[in-house]
Amino acid sequence: MIQKTMGPVNMELRQLQYALQIAAERNFSRAAEKLHIAQPSLSQQLSKLEKELGVLLFQRNTSTVELTHAGASFMEQAQKIMDAVELLRQEMSDISQLRGGKVVVGSMPITGAHLLPHVLPSFKRKYPEIEITLLEDSSMNLEKLTAGGKTDLSLLALPLLEPSLAYEVIGEEDIDLAVPEGHPLAERTNHGKPLPVRIEELSEESFIVLKKGQGFRKITFDLCQQAGFEPKVVFESSNMETIQSLVATGMGITLVPRFISRSSRSEFVPVYLPLAEPVPSRTLVIAYRRGRYLSKAAEAFIETFRETMRELVK
Amino acid sequence: MIQKTMGPVNMELRQLQYALQIAAERNFSRAAEKLHIAQPSLSQQLSKLEKELGVLLFQRNTSTVELTHAGASFMEQAQKIMDAVELLRQEMSDISQLRGGKVVVGSMPITGAHLLPHVLPSFKRKYPEIEITLLEDSSMNLEKLTAGGKTDLSLLALPLLEPSLAYEVIGEEDIDLAVPEGHPLAERTNHGKPLPVRIEELSEESFIVLKKGQGFRKITFDLCQQAGFEPKVVFESSNMETIQSLVATGMGITLVPRFISRSSRSEFVPVYLPLAEPVPSRTLVIAYRRGRYLSKAAEAFIETFRETMRELVK
DNA sequence: CCTTCTAATAGTTATTTCCTATTACGTTTA
DNA sequence: TAAACGTAATAGGAAATAACTATTAGAAGG
Secondary structure (H helix, E strand, O other), X not given: OOOOOOOOOOXXXXXXXXXXXXXXXXXXXXXXXXXXXXXXXXXXXXXXXXXXXOOOOEEEOOOOEEXXXXXXHHHHHHHHHHHHHHHHHHHHHHXXXXXXXXXXXXXOHHHHHHOHHHHHHHHHHHOOOOEEEEEEOOHHHHHHHHHOOOOOEEEEEOOOOOOOEEEEEEEEEEEEEEEOOOOHHHHOXXXXXXXXXXXXXXXXXXXXXXXXXOHHHHHHHHHHHHOOOOOEEEEEEOOHHHHHHHHHOOOOEEEEEHHHHHHOOOOOOOEEEEEOOXXXXXXXXXXXXXXXXXXXXXXXXXXXXXXXXXXXXO | OOOOXXXXXXXXXXXXXXXXXXXXXXXXXXXXXXXXXXXXXXXXXXXXXXXXXXXXXXXXXXXXXXXXXXXXXXXXXXXXXXXXXXXXXXXXXXXXXXXXXXXXXXXXXXXXXXXXXXXXXXXXXXXXXXXXXXXXXXXXXXHHHHHOOXXXXXXXXXXXXXXXXXXXXXXXXXXXXXXXXXXXXXXXEEOOEEOOEOHHHHOOOEEEEEOOOOHHHHHHHHHHHHOOOOOEEEEEEOOHHHHHHHHHOOOOEEEEEHHHHHHOOOOOOXXXXXXXXXXXXXXXXXXXXXXXXXXXXXXXXXXXXXXXXHHHHO
């Protein structure tokens, strides 16, 4: 990091503003009035400024006030500075008023592909000036990224492994079963509707699951364990969409979050069956660093996400 | 007036500098040290700044300090502002150190053409960054321009008519007589050198003089009057060079300042004769507004002018 | 668990800015 | 020429602000 030795800045914006006002009015008393200060204060501040600069800015006696050449070039540059200051104030004001800003959001590929497309348009509509940057990764990596401050928020599912993360629940997502067409479980219907499947019934099935580091893999294993068996894994993929295709082609079965089973559009689509009560679900949350102040923009994103989820679940 | 609702500029350069230093160090204590203040002061000022902006600039707890998105864009703009401030300080410093600045100098066409060419080069050599703007006009107009602040200095000859002008003498300039070649006065020689002429001898001559408003016209008339006669004017011109040509072609005679008779280079050159003791002269001065502070650049110009004159008269 | 950093808070002091009153100085008017 | 007016500068004291010291509280590391 380059150390810029900045000399002591004794000059202050107030003094620039005072000088500019005097230049505009060409009269100390009137300038002081507009600045809501007394005339002697203005004289004092200007003298101080001139003394510090080592330059006379105004040629003045008791009757006339006019710029020196030095004063003229001072005013030119001072005005640029004040304009830049005004711009800075405006930018900060925009951010605090949600008319600007930036949020870096992490999400798993699954949710990125299936949930965010619903959220982002309405967020953009509501806060057109807030920039959203998306970062897709596995849930494990996302937790690390968020814990390390690389993202402001991450869309994740419980449980979180990183203890430094806090979260807000944004919704429950039911879990379905995916089987190949013609699978015996898909044939059990009641008035044409498939019957719910109990997880225990899957103990002898071949499972296709996500690779390690992806949260939903653990959810699958936990559900099977709760049902009293260890799933027989015949294939692993890091891509949930790929798994759907593999199931469709008859290589095995899998558990899948509802938002995926709802919107699968690829060529090879498996059959989705509901699971029996109590329907297993995963809790979707937006996670962020514990103890951290969330920017208003980030809060607005969370709020919009929640609203959108409520709409989706209807 | 305690209207604090939307006070204009409460932000101060000091605070920008503090914020930038914190951003550079990412550590309040070290930043405070470099700023030569105590750490609590720094915390206070930053909090005040953030409160005024309505935006958190640093995400911080007791162990880490890092920029928020708002903070990042703040620093970007703040650095621009500090750079502009530094530039302003530099410009003013240059002016006060005579490494910059501007002087508007008025001069009569005569002196502009014959004296300034000697002065300007050495001034430029000494103060290469000071800009000199020349304004040529008649002495009468120059006095008005300078009294009105349109020029910083004017090169004039005594007496000055404007009472609001002060002046510094920069030298005496002897006055010569110009006659056509072959004129009887030019024939009176002593060992080949022309004899000095007494002004009384010119009472019957035809004079070519400058137009009204030009100082040297009055000097000519005054000298004649002192010699006891009223000059017979046969022609008037506003241009001293033209008068030289007219004299050369035999239309009359004229009085001329030494610096002109010395350096006439045109096609039609008259004969220049010295005037008898006491040799009349005019006092050249640099005039400026009475009671006005002269910029250092203007003072430097005067000083350089004097030096150059001393060189010239040698 | 203790020690060590580091930022925030409390309370006080020092500095700076601002105010009122007044002076000084040009300009205009009588 | 003197008097009256308008304006910037100065003086001295009051108010506001930024600085300091001492301390607390919270995280990180041994």
